Amino acid sequence: MAPIRGLLSSVIVALALASQRSVxxxxxxxxxxxxxxxxxxxGEGIPVPVDLRRDGSLESKARSFIAGRLASTAPTSNGVPVTSRAARSVPMFAKLTYKGIPFANAVANVAFKGESAVTFGSSFVKPKKIAATTPTVSVESVIPKIEAELNGKYNGHPTTVEYLARPDGTAALTHVIQIQNADENTWYEAFVDAHSGELLSITDFSAEAAYRVLPIQKQDLPEGLELLTNPHGHRRLSPGLALHLHWHDDDHRVPATTLSRTRARPPPLPRSPLPARSSTTPTTPLPLLPPPSTSTPLAPNAFYVINKLHDIAYRYGFTEAAFNFQNDNFGKGGSGNDRVLMSVQDSSxxxxxxxxxxxxxxxxxCRMYIWTLTTPNRDGSLNNDIIVHEMTHGITNRLTGGGTARCLQTTESRGMGEGWSDALxxxxxxxxxxxxxxxxxxxVTNNVKGIRAYPYSTSATTNPLRYSNVRGNTAVHSIGTIWANVLHQVYAALVAQYGWSPAAFTNPSGAEGNIVFAHLFFDSLAIQPCNPTFTTGPCLIWKAFASRGVGVNAANYVDNFDVPAGC
Incomplete structure (x- = not known):
């Protein structure tokens, strides 16, 4: 590299930012x-010299001001002229060049108000060494190597030769090459040393979606937040997702694209928590209840969980044709334009x-509320099982009865809806x-017993509820607790027999018990009659049902433990 004695720079600087990125x-x-x-x-600005005002060229004004501003704070290099190329707009941007070759990461900008400059920024550099201007390694020879390193393909965009300022104070001559991988949703601009062929740096054009949230496997805030990057994962995890876009694209499949805080008068509260349906939206404005902490990620966590559940449910059959919540159905059946609207800290x-x-x-x-049972108050959006419970109401109401949302209306079937929500x-x-x-x-309750009468358990001592407890019961959440405990027995039996898969969220093709349970869960919703009852459960799981009194001959709320022959 040839020595260079200096380029122009300004006096007031911020820290340089150098970091390592895992790719x-x-x-x-x-x-x-x-x-x-x-x-x-x-302030009111620095006037542009009169001779340049007569010129009338915004580019000339910007060039003159940038050169003059830098020259006033640093010596001028005799060996390296400062030149600029500015867009014809306000503000103006300029690149530092050396012998006609621009610097990729050395930019200046100036904004004008009338004939005066009002702001000025610069990342111009003064390299102590600068590489020769003619590449000794061809761009064609390095493309295959860079494609392999970045796990993508050159996308055909014209390559360029630019200087790259380095942390050690030198300037490298680089080939600039764009590398993409559509399947992985990556798009990099690679800076490859034009003399050694080494990959020096990248620009990442893809904005990764990073959420500091509670992973969906965690129940609530005490289990700890994590920073999740691109939790929507690979767009081709299953054939059913191949044509889908990611959570942040417009007109996409995601359910929770609209989140808000509402300001409304609270209606009378229902007697039991987590109802399946909401009242009409009130309109009288009142101040929002305070969040439990200014640092807690209420909306991001709600957005993440409800989207994540949508993707899981999609893999198990809650698709466009099965009447799911999706803005764009991509011609795959069902009706679109029905993404979920979700309100956090809803004051109704x-x-x-x-x-x-x-x-x-x-x-x-979906409406998520503040819980006032503790001091300070706690937010339901940080209790993942509440979010999943609510979204499951949407799933069960859509899958039962062919998308009409009319087929979980009787007391017993509504109770089963509450049970399915707890079970998922x-x-x-x-x-x-x-x-x-x-x-x-x-x-949210600050109570180890939670909001149900009993824990869900395989122990009849811990949870004694049986089918006979439905008799005369008109409280849908109480009925739901009975149904969810039956489903708990099913889950436990399947996992005990067939094992458990950690990949159940993304790979529905396994034979493990938790995957089988999810298939039974979603499939049974689609094939059951409108307004189902406990006794219309699938024969495949008779043993588990019978263990809680819902046997072959169960009727009139009398326990029966018989199972069909062969079960």
Whole structure:
């Protein structure tokens, strides 16, 4: 590299930003570097020289001001002229060049108000060494190597030759090549040393979706937040998802694309928590209840969980043709334009949550409330099982009865709806084949017993509820607790017999018990009659049903433990 004595720079600078970025499945560590930057504001502005005002060219004004501003704070290099190329707009941007070759990461900008400059920023550099201007390694020879390193393909965009300022104060001559992998949703701009062929740095054009949230397997805030990057995962995890876009694209499949805080008068509260349906939206404005902490990720967690459950349910059959919640159905059946609308810290209620399910083609609405049973208050959006419980109401109401949302209306079937919601919430939070008792929503209540009368358990002592307890019971959540405990027995029996898979969320093709349970869960919803009862459960799981009194001859709320021949 040839020596160079200096380029222009400004006096007021920020820290340079150099970091390592892990790229691709192999964890390739690539340097990213941004030179020190300066930024100044000038109040009413610094007038542009009169001779340049007569010229009238905005580009000339910008060029003159940038060169003059830098020259006033640093010596001028005799060997390296400062030139600029500025867009004909306000503000103006300029690149530092050397012998006609631009610097990729050395930019200046100036904004004008009338004839005066009002702001100025610069990341121009003064390299102590600068590489020769003619490449000794051809771009064609390095493309295959860079494609392999970045796990993608050159996308055909014209390559360029640019200088790259380095953290050690040198300037490298680089080939600039765009590498893409559509399947992995990656798009990099690679800076490859034009003399050695080494990959020096990258620009990542893909904005990764990073959420500091509670992974869906976790129940609530005490289990700890994690930073999840691209939790929507690979777009081709299953054939059914091949044509789908990711959570942040417009007109996509995601359910929870609209989140808000509402300001409304609370209606009278229902007597039991987590109802399946909401009241009409009130309109009288009141101040929002305070969040439990200014640092807790209420909306991001709600957005993440409800989208994640949508993707899981899609893999098990809750697709466009099965009347799911999706803005764009991609011609795969069902009605679109019905993404879920979700409100966090909704002030139309407290100590509650609900989900309103209209027919296919109309958006479902989920409302998450503040819980006032503790000091400070706690938010249901940080209790994952509450979110899953509510979204499951949308799933069960759509799958039962062919998308009409009319077929879970009797007391018993509504109770079963509550039970299915609890059961799927429990399923998402299982972390191993170890079958433990499950308690719903202990965090918001600050109570180890949660919000149900009994934990869900294989122990008849811990949870004594049976089919006969439905007799005369008109409380849908109480009925739901009975049904969810039956489903707990089914889950436990299947996992004990066939094992447990940690990949159940993304791979529905396994034979493990938790995967089989999920298939039975979703499939049975689609094939059951409108307004089902306990005794219309599938024959495949008679043993588990019978263990709680719902045997072959169960009727009139009398326990029966018989099973069909061969069960």
């Amino acid at each position: 691709g499945k192999r964890g390739l560590e690539i340097e990213t570097y941004n030179p020190p930057t300066s930024f100044e504001t000038f 209620g407290t100590n509650n949550a609900n989900f309103a399910t209209p027919p296919d083609g109309q958006s479902g609405t 919430a429990e399923w998402t939070e299982q972390k191993s084949a170890d079958i433990k008792d499950f308690v719903l929503a202990p965090y």
